[in-house]
Amino acid sequence: MATVEARSITKHFDGINAVDGINLLVKEGEFLVLLGPSGSGKSTLLRMIAGLEIPTAGDILIGDRIVTLLPPKARNIAMVFQSYALYPHLTVFKNIAFPLEARGMKCEAVKSKVEYAAAMFGIGRLLARKPRQLSGGERQRVALARAVVREPVVFLLDEPLSNLDAKLRTTARDELQQFQRRLGTTTVYVTHDQIEAMGLGDRIAVLNLGKLHQLGTPHEVYDDPADTFVATFIGSPPMNLVEESPHTIGFRPEQFLPVECYSSGDDLVRFAFMVTRVEYLGADRLVYGTLTATHPDVKVISRLPTAVTLVVEKGQRHEFAVRRKDLKRFDPRSGLKVTAQ
Amino acid sequence: MNTPIAAVRRPLLEEEKWLGRLMLAPAVIYIAALVGFPFLLAIFYSLSDATVGSQTLHFVGFKNFQRILENRTFWTSLRNALVFTFVSQLLVVILGKVLAMALYKDFRGKWLVRFLILLPWVAPISLGSIGWLWIFDPVYSIINWMGRASGLLGPDTWPIWLGQPNLAMASVIMVHVWRLLPLATVIILAGLSSIPQDIHDAAEMDGASFWRHLTHINIPLLMPIMLVTLLFGIVFTFTDMIVIYVLTRGGPYDTTQVIATLAYFTGIQGGDLAEGAAISLFLFPLLVAAAIFLLTLAKRTEVT
Numbered sequence: 001m002a003t004v005e006a007r008s009i010t011k012h013f014d015g016i017n018a019v020d021g022i023n024l025l026v027k028e029g030e031f032l033v034l035l036g037p038s039g040s041g042k043s044t045l046l047r048m049i050a051g052l053e054i055p056t057a058g059d060i061l062i063g064d065r066i067v068t069l070l071p072p073k074a075r076n077i078a079m080v081f082q083s084y085a086l087y088p089h090l091t092v093f094k095n096i097a098f099p100l101e102a103r104g105m106k107c108e109a110v111k112s113k114v115e116y117a118a119a120m121f122g123i124g125r126l127l128a129r130k131p132r133q134l135s136g137g138e139r140q141r142v143a144l145a146r147a148v149v150r151e152p153v154v155f156l157l158d159e160p161l162s163n164l165d166a167k168l169r170t171t172a173r174d175e176l177q178q179f180q181r182r183l184g185t186t187t188v189y190v191t192h193d194q195i196e197a198m199g200l201g202d203r204i205a206v207l208n209l210g211k212l213h214q215l216g217t218p219h220e221v222y223d224d225p226a227d228t229f230v231a232t233f234i235g236s237p238p239m240n241l242v243e244e245s246p247h248t249i250g251f252r253p254e255q256f257l258p259v260e261c262y263s264s265g266d267d268l269v270r271f272a273f274m275v276t277r278v279e280y281l282g283a284d285r286l287v288y289g290t291l292t293a294t295h296p297d298v299k300v301i302s303r304l305p306t307a308v309t310l311v312v313e314k315g316q317r318h319e320f321a322v323r324r325k326d327l328k329r330f331d332p333r334s335g336l337k338v339t340a341q
Numbered sequence: 342m343n344t345p346i347a348a349v350r351r352p353l354l355e356e357e358k359w360l361g362r363l364m365l366a367p368a369v370i371y372i373a374a375l376v377g378f379p380f381l382l383a384i385f386y387s388l389s390d391a392t393v394g395s396q397t398l399h400f401v402g403f404k405n406f407q408r409i410l411e412n413r414t415f416w417t418s419l420r421n422a423l424v425f426t427f428v429s430q431l432l433v434v435i436l437g438k439v440l441a442m443a444l445y446k447d448f449r450g451k452w453l454v455r456f457l458i459l460l461p462w463v464a465p466i467s468l469g470s471i472g473w474l475w476i477f478d479p480v481y482s483i484i485n486w487m488g489r490a491s492g493l494l495g496p497d498t499w500p501i502w503l504g505q506p507n508l509a510m511a512s513v514i515m516v517h518v519w520r521l522l523p524l525a526t527v528i529i530l531a532g533l534s535s536i537p538q539d540i541h542d543a544a545e546m547d548g549a550s551f552w553r554h555l556t557h558i559n560i561p562l563l564m565p566i567m568l569v570t571l572l573f574g575i576v577f578t579f580t581d582m583i584v585i586y587v588l589t590r591g592g593p594y595d596t597t598q599v600i601a602t603l604a605y606f607t608g609i610q611g612g613d614l615a616e617g618a619a620i621s622l623f624l625f626p627l628l629v630a631a632a633i634f635l636l637t638l639a640k641r642t643e644v645t
Contacts, residue, residue, distance in 0.1 A: 052542050073548035085539035089561045089642075098557070099547035146547070 002063030002153040002186055003028050004049055009058035011044050011210075018044045020210035021058070026154075029184045031177070033201035035191060037233070041210040042190045043158060049188060050079050050156050062154060073102075077154040078147035082162055084139045086131040092118070092142050093127040099150045117149040120179075137168050144176075148183070155180070155187040161196060173199055194234050198222070206230045224328075225250075228335035231328065237286065239328070240300040247338055250328040253286070253303035258310055259319045268321040273302070275316045287312055386618035393612035405619035414595055414603065415620065422579060422599035424510065429517045430574040434567055436518065437525030438560075444526070445533050462523035470587035473516045477502035477588070503589050506596040513597050517584050521577060525570045532566030533559075564642040572635040576628055600624055 004026040011019040019041040026032045034042040047053040049060055051072035059068045067075050078099070086095050093114055100110045118124045121141040131139060140160060147155060160176070161169045177200055180187050191197055197204050198218045206213045206221055206229070214226035225231035225239070231250050232238040239250045262268055271291045279286040287302040302320060304312065312318060329338040387405055389398045409415045444455060461469055476483055479501045488494035502512045536559075544558045560567075582601035585591060591598035591606065600620060608617015 047542075050542075050546060052545065072546045073550075077546070079543070079546045081539045081543060083537060083539045085537065085543035087540065087543075087558060090557075098544075098549070102548040102550070102553055150548075 003061070004154055004186060004188060005061040006045065006049070007059045007061065009045065009048060009060065010056050011041070011048060011053060012056040013044075017041075017056075017210045019048070019055075022207075022210075022212045024205060024212065024215065026186055026188055029186055031180050031187045031189065031200060031202045033189045033191060033197040033204045034207060035194060035197040035201075035204050035234075036207035037192055039209070040192075040207040042192075042207050045207070046079075046156050046158055046188060046190045049154075050077060051075050075154075076150075076152050077156060078150065078152040079156040079158065080140075080143045080147050080160045082159040084131075084143040084160075084163070086139060086142055086146075088131050090130075091127065092123065092129050092131070092134070095131065095142055096127075096146045096149050099146065103150070113149055114145075117145040120148065121145045136164050137172065140164060140172060144179070148179070153186065155185050157187065157189045159191050159193075160189075162191070162193070169196075176200065194236070198234075206233065208233070224337070226337050228330050231330070237301045237303070241330070242291065242298050242300065243332060246332075248330040248332045248335075250330060251322045251326055253301045254284075254305075255326040256300065256302045256320055256322050257304065257308065258312070259321045260310055261308055262321060262323070267324040269324055269327060270319055270321045271300075273300070273318050273320040275312055275314055275318060277314060278312060282306070285312070292317065383618040383622055386614050387622050389615050391614040391618075393609075393614060401615070405615050409616060409619055409623070414598065415600075417595050418591075418598045418600050418603040419623075421510070421595075421597060422601070425514060425517070425585075425597075425599055426575055426578040429514045429521070429578055430571055432514070432518045433521050433525045433574050434571055436522055437529050437570065438563075438567065440522070440526045441529035441533050442559075444530055458526055459523045461520050462527075466520060466583045467587055469520060470516060470584050473512075473519075474503075474588055477512055479504060504593055506593055509589050509593060509597050513585050513588055516588065517578060517581075520584065521574055525574060528570045528573070529563065529566060532563050536562050561642070565639040568635050568639040568642070572632060572639075575631055575635075579624060579628060 004024075006022050006024040008021045008023055009019055010017055010021050022041075022045060024032075024045075034045060036042045044053060048055050049062075051060075051067065051070060051074075055068060059066050061067065062075055062077065072079075087098065090098065096114045096117055097110050100113060105113075114127070115124065118127055121144055123138060123141050123145060126134060126138060126142070131142065134142065140163070143160065157176075161172050164172055173196060189196075189200060201218060203215060203217055204221050205215045206226075208229050214221050214230045216224075216226075221230055221234055225234065228241060228248060228250070232241065235252060237253050239252050240256060241248055241250050256271075259268065259270065273287075273289050274292040275287055275289040277288040279288070284306055285304040285308075287304060289300065289302075291298055291300060304310075330336060331338055388400060388402060390401050390404075391398050440458060444451065444458070475481065482500075482502060484502070485494060485499060489496075494500075500508055503509050540558065540562070541554070544554045549558065579599075580601055582599070582605055585597055585599060585602050586605070589597045591602045600623060604617045604621035607620060608614050611617070
């Protein structure tokens, strides 16, 4: 178990900084998620921690040791790739045994370790098969077993669930978290899927265009986004942003409800809301519309739980409101959160 | 209003069956005229007593084959052809793999190196061989003069590259390797590029050393491609006569005579078409066997 630290790490690629001066400290045993859209530099950052890329500037530390220039094998970390990167010509047993044999471990020791890891992921009966004879979920387990088998100090996971179908992904997510908790190994997990990030991460690092926008618990990044990028990237549908001089104000769709839903004691900010479309999603309704009086062009979304039985229809004009304490304020220029009222 | 579909007659070219045949025709005609016909003609000649000058033909059965099996030059040529093929192809596959791995990495001036390596393949074989003829010249050989100037060759050593029996074989092998190396390199390079980068990264993460990576990951995954390269090389080498024809004409004392050159010298220059045909036909079953063997092996090692 070890900490992982990035110190003003920068990677320059083809004229741009894919990773641009990121500082990050992953605590011992923590499950940290790097979340960002494609091109945000999250995979590059992970590859630099792995040692597969050499940073242009800055340092990587694993367990207080500077490893910036060390090759991957000197770092004792394991990585699971999006494609799983199983060796197609080797059996499952040989795949899992590969990292052990690469260290020159004795034959019997290899056998017992491989069998232990395979049993842990429930793939004991697949050991004689080749990767092409496995399903997607089984391949993913083999990849995890191969990562676990040599007891690394850090796990790096690069979108390991994105090749699974939606149903399997939910169970795999659950299992993944259980294994991480059981092993207590420091884990860095890359994804562009915010649901995975929110569900798995002890903390989430939100990245965009090579910069770290926010580092915090799922609660913090959702309830208290550091800037407009985080506010709109996390949450589905994203946070509504409305220009209201001197600030940009933001509110979550589920906090933007008809006035009837609030009790009389609430301190509300009211908006006249022109409904243009209603989507019924089962558990809730998404109401699309514009703020007619103040901002005729700004589109905002409200998410009504099904418990709200109020009739809201297209073409209707209705009074909606947000609790004043739920309003977020951002600087319109920099997009950064404004803390002082 | 429904028109029955069968009633609509479609133009001939729209019928997939006929369009397909039409498209295949040029290739079939080409192969039939330039490979099939000469092949059948060779079988026919080998069973006759055809010579360049005579107008008449007589069927003689397997007499020609019997004659060549009794001919010591034929056995020498067969042995030489096997040595020539296997030594040169072994070198080609090993060096091709090394070069492909070097070219797979990114470095400055990579395109120039790639271009230079491809050059022997694009240059006409005869031209290249003539260049080598000068390099191996008994009087002006640049190798000898450079060796002398650098002190590598003593004052009493002056190898005659194409004139000494052992050196002659080594020389033609060297030229042939030079010539086939680009093709092998390019094929292996293409195979190397088709392995996902993730696999290499995974091996690196798993702590594989260079040699373990090479022997456990890289070579096994490339095996099918390397076997196909080898097959091409064997076919090209076994049937090729230009390098040997230009450099040594099979000499000295038949030490570089191979089946292809022997067939040429017997059938065309010697005028004995029948025996020449019989000698060249001898290649056929050998190459078919090699092809079947290597393709089966390639299929078995295929992984995805």
